[in-house]
Amino acid sequence: MTVTEAAGERLVRIGEVARGAGVSVRAVRYYEQQGLLVAERSPSGQRLYRQDAVPLVRFFQQMFAAGLTSRRIAELLPCWDSGHTDAEQRAMLRAERDRIQAKVDDLQAALDRLDEVIAITDTHPEP
Amino acid sequence: MTVTEAAGERLVRIGEVARGAGVSVRAVRYYEQQGLLVAERSPSGQRLYRQDAVPLVRFFQQMFAAGLTSRRIAELLPCWDSGHTDAEQRAMLRAERDRIQAKVDDLQAALDRLDEVIAITDTHPEP
DNA sequence: CTTGCCTCTGACGTCAACGTCAGGTCTTAG
DNA sequence: CTAAGACCTGACGTTGACGTCAGAGGCAAG
Known part of the structure; x- marks a missing residue:
């Protein structure tokens, strides 16, 4: 439709x-x-x-x-279909966006810690 | 110890x-x-x-x-404790690192798509 | 017409990181 | 001493996105 x-x-x-x-x-x-x-x-x-x-x-x-659930995606589908949203949907969009951004930051921090260990163990002589 | x-x-x-x-x-x-x-x-x-x-x-x-499981963390704990690793552990470290990096990229792509929708719906007049 | 693959509807199983409850012990403030 | 928390060991429950199995049709080829 x-x-x-x-x-x-x-x-x-x-x-x-x-x-x-x-x-x-x-x-x-x-x-x-x-x-x-x-x-x-x-x-x-x-x-x-x-x-x-x-x-x-x-x-x-x-x-x-x-990390979105199927329920959340279903709630946001009208945004894609119709191209416009109500206030609640805009809030949800922003909330999800912020959550994902926070997750990216967390992952980046974890990545840095892993890289740190990799660097140490790589420059280390084998036991 | x-x-x-x-x-x-x-x-x-x-x-x-x-x-x-x-x-x-x-x-x-x-x-x-x-x-x-x-x-x-x-x-x-x-x-x-x-x-x-x-x-x-x-x-x-x-x-x-x-995204690491507790089992994986347990397998890698000696790397942190002792500071040195065997070949298998180094491979696991790299594998996890690559997996996380890929996940970061995926999340970034998802973020871009959400931002795109947010931009569109924000510049759109309310129905 | 049969063979083989695709699809259907239930409905139960999975996995990981816990949550939650039951029934009992320990510790500590008053 | 006593009552309130904090802690203990099981053990079952939860959540989400499917996997998997059973039993029953559907569809094109030969």
């Missing part, structure tokens, strides 16, 4: 989506269960996806890697 | 360690169970820690935040 929908868009089955995005079929079903993904159904009940489901799933993976 | 051990070092109980490091008592016990932390015992069986347990627990938290 929110995206241009050409008349005869090519629809793909779940396996193709999964392979294309590099996830499991189970994962794609899970995303639907969590309200992240909608699919039409063939007369026999098989899920049919538009091709933009592939980059969408990749995007989910990226957000998962950033 | 590996660290200078003054004669009458002040020993603290588990609650103080937990508060000092900002974790739960349960967490400290868990670290012991996972072989990350050793404690003497009072005659009545209560755990007694040296004060350097506090920064050590903080360090564990940092490594957990970086």
